[in-house]
Amino acid sequence: MLMSQLYAPTLRETPAEAELASHRYMLRAGLMRRSAAGIYTFLPLGLRVVRKVEAIIREEMNRIGGQEVLMPIVQPAELWQETGRWNDYGEEMFRLTDRHNRQFCLGPTHEELVTDLVRAEVRSYRQLPLRLYQIQNKYRDEIRPRFGLIRGREFIMKDMYSFDRDEAGLDESYWACYHAYERIFSRCGLDVRPVEADSGAIGGDVTHEFMVLADVGEAVVLYCSACDYAANVERAESGKVAQSEVPPKQLPMEEVATPGKTTIAEVTEFLGAAPQQCIKTMIYLADGEPVAALVRGDHELNEIKFQRVLGCASLELADTATIERVTGAPVGFAGPVGLRIPVVADHAATEVVNAVVGANKADYHIKNVNIGRDFQVTRTADIRVVVAGDPCPKCGAPLTSAYGIEVGQVFKLGTKYSAALKATFLDENGTEQPLIMGCYGIGVGRTVAAVIEQNHDEHGIAWPVAIAPYHVIVVPVTIKDEQQAKTAREIYEALQRADVEVVLDDRDERPGVKFKDADLIGFPIRITVGPKSLRKGMAEITLRKTGERMELPVDQITDYVVKTIKG
RNA sequence: CGGGGCGUAGCGCAGUUUGGCUAGCGCGCCUGCCUUGGGAGCAGGAGGCCGGAGGUUCAAAUCCUCUCGCCCCGACCA
Structure with a gap:
């Protein structure tokens, strides 16, 4: 294929629509x-x-x-x-x-x-x-x-x-x-x-x-x-997080005023507690029926896992009215204590001792809440989003x-x-x-x-040979130089005879333009025919991916190229 | 669907706030000269219903209304 004929309109500037x-x-x-x-x-x-x-x-x-x-x-x-x-x-x-x-x-x-x-x-x-x-x-x-x-x-x-x-x-x-x-x-x-x-x-x-x-x-x-x-x-999934050997002593429940503090961040800041000390209570509608999910304050609920655990066809966060009906409190103060709907707790949430939870009462939370003593859960399951650093469920090593x-x-x-x-x-x-x-x-x-994404640099694409649009581009530095044009043509035709997919850049452009396009399009191999090497009967080979260059006698080019793209 | 932004020459953009007489710039494109190892230089040139429709006005890329298209962020985690 001749570059002058190829419909490959390259752009010097990046179109505004493209990010990646x-x-x-x-x-x-x-x-x-x-x-x-x-x-x-x-x-x-x-x-x-x-x-x-x-x-x-x-x-x-x-x-x-x-x-x-x-x-x-x-x-x-x-x-x-x-x-x-x-x-x-x-x-x-x-x-x-x-x-x-x-x-x-x-x-x-x-x-x-x-x-x-x-x-x-x-x-x-x-x-x-x-x-x-x-x-x-x-x-x-x-x-x-x-x-x-x-x-x-x-x-x-x-x-x-x-x-x-x-x-x-x-x-x-x-x-x-x-x-x-x-x-x-x-x-x-x-x-x-x-x-x-x-x-x-x-x-x-x-x-x-x-x-x-x-x-x-x-x-x-x-x-x-x-x-x-x-x-x-x-x-x-996450493996079990190691628990402290001596669990802290369970303290008596204590209701505390938390006016207007509805998020974990606000509550922890207000009470001076760590997010890991809190249990988040979220009310969902599973096939239309309310159900509560408990995760530790610093964790996030994984809805997909939650849905799988519930085995329901539809799952969505409950609307404000439902939340108020089942918790008796406005959004932001839900807690497991006294809830009369099914409660599913994440494993990590069940291990919090003396937890901070919503009080199911406007502007109040409860401190020192403990599972078993102060509330029961319908079941415990893995329902949270796993993050880097959590233990591998198979071997316990940290996940990346x-x-x-x-x-x-x-x-x-x-x-x-x-x-x-x-x-x-x-x-x-x-x-x-x-x-x-x-x-x-x-x-x-x-x-x-x-x-x-995996094969590019600041100049353009660097195709793997197996899916490159063409394997080779032959670039005469100056097409108007008869010797260069003739040699480039010979190399091009020899490569074609060897079933190499090759483009000849026959355009009357300055060399920089041709090199830039070759790099941008990403031909794995570029063969440059220029005065320097040609004087010695040689042409220059440049590998796009590594930038590696070498000079080879013109009559050895085809063999080298064939070997390179096959191997 | 919510929020933000953008539609002006093939591409990238200015001009819009404060309406004004020929709508600009860079790149690309065409012609010529010159140049030729990493996107040259000079000269000349082509190319735009300013996304579309309606309105206001002596006058609209610019103001108003409606529409179409595109890009980015977000979409309920108490």
Whole structure:
């Protein structure tokens, strides 16, 4: 490809819309352009990268027995109504109506479609396991699209769906995919960490997310430095915190006036108590019924864990009226003493001796409250947000926290969709069974963005060879110099014959411009043909990632390049 | 959805408070000269219904109303 012909409009200045390195460089290097909020056009260079990531994904999916299909973007409402997700998905679903007033959505995912497809054809255990995947655009009307490809409303996603006859089969599918993902991301040049995660609205119980650790990530992950424990903050658990050996003596309860002090910060300051000495009481509505959650004052409640503990379908903070009704006090003075609703306490909250709690009475708190003596809890569970420094639940070593970009997720779905959609098969005994499903997604665009986050410097992108849009750019310092132009052309053609993906920068630009563009776009290898080396019959090779340079005789360039990109 | 900010040339911005005669600057783009190892220089040039609609006025990028779009922060943790 000739640079003069390549549609890669590079920008000297950063477009105002871009915050992250990946977003900035994808625009500046001419990989993509924005069409609407969270919706992008891929330009030739960007598309080449996307296609390469997809190719790697296809290879690894095929390798574990995946078969590619292509399902529609536009999906009928009926299927989604069958599983209940037409309502459950809410505002995030792009919906449309056709001329006959029939309702459709732009698929945010394809569980319904694929299950519908399979239920019609799969009858027997002999047809299992079945692993189908597809790569295509999906749509979610994100509340706030941002960060370029990382949180878009239209995005390219690979999804695989597995259908097995039993749990053991599902387990096999799941781990086959897990390991395929490790290979995929590693081949893309990413440093990825699989973490235990929450399954959220999709359903199912076992799930891992594949996280690219990066400061700009949207998700928080906790991982252990001593063992292999790693989890999304939504799921992360904490080990037992060591208690002091001699528990302090329990003191008598004492009501204290705390006028207008409704937050932990205000109360601790006013009373001169430590936040760890307080127990926060929060009133929630679980499927409409009030329930109280207790966490230590310096801890935060993890709603996702709390909801899992309660096993309820909906969970939200109670409204002011409900709080006043169940506690008898305005917001800010709730406490466990005398509460007549179910109370769930976090483990750490139950260990506070002589705690400060709300008095369920306006402008009062109670000091020296003790569990067992002064109040009872319905149950104790792990319901708080784990933070860095908390002990690892597996080995007790302190956990570290980091931000991550989620590039993939694997789920064990079980029978949630097959049961709802009556996708069944007959086992050896002739008994009808629901298919056991798993689903496995990779955000393709997000993966590209994540690669840039992990592979860039102040000059631009430094692509890993495996997904670089082109491997090599040949830059004659002065195209008007006949000797340089001729040699550059020869090198370019020799590389093409060797199946190297190469661009010749044939533009009549000053060298600085060409070097800057080469660095910005991020070709892994640059071959400079200039007067200095050419006099000696040589050309210069520069490796983008390391900045390493060397001179090589012109006729050895091809061999060197081939070896470098293969190895 | 709440808060904040922004829409003026392909990109980055000034001008808007205090309305005023030809709407500017830098980069990019086109032509020519010159230059060629890290985004050169000179000269000439093209390109804008000032996001859109309505209103006020002798006069609107500027004031008023409505609308559309985009960016950032937040979304209940007593």
